[in-house]
Amino acid sequence: MSQSISIDSIDKTLLRLVQEDASLSIEQLAERVNLSRNACWRRLKRLEDEGVIRARVALADPVKLNLELTVFIAVRTARHEADWAERFHKAVHDIPELLGVYRTAGEIDYILHARVPNVAAYDRLYKKLTARIEMQDVSASFVMEEIKEVTALPLDFV
Secondary structure, eight states, X not given: OOOOOOOOHHHXXXXXXXXXXXXXXXXXXXXXXXXXXXXXXXXXXXXXXXXXXXXXXXXXXXXXXXXXXXXXXXXXXXXXXXXXXXXXXXXXXXXXXXXXXXXXXXXXXEEEEEEEXXXXXXXXXXXXXXXHSOOSEEEEEEOSOOOOOOOSOOOTTO
């Protein structure tokens, strides 16, 4: 179920700005949306309190941190019981190389997004994962070229 809140054009502009650069000060944001400092702060606080803004983070450069290989891992399982799903959730939750884990519809049950230094590191990740939980099939696709990757959500649908 959707739990959307009322967002006006100023809120959208604020969201666009903080998604692009969360380090902008309240003064800078207020100036860009033509609000007083206090009015701007109240809007940001409301967006945070209502969970629209979940966190303000810094984006690290994976190449400079020796995490040059992006891997998408497709997992199929023959098990669909609640206890297996709970064990799977626990198995993937504490693996820092996994940036995202998604249950999907179709032939693939889960897609995992990982960042590792190289293929040898992926092999260690694969062994760690398969030692923690039984899966029917695991296959990986290695990213050859990153064409587009953004963190900002599109706000045209709000």
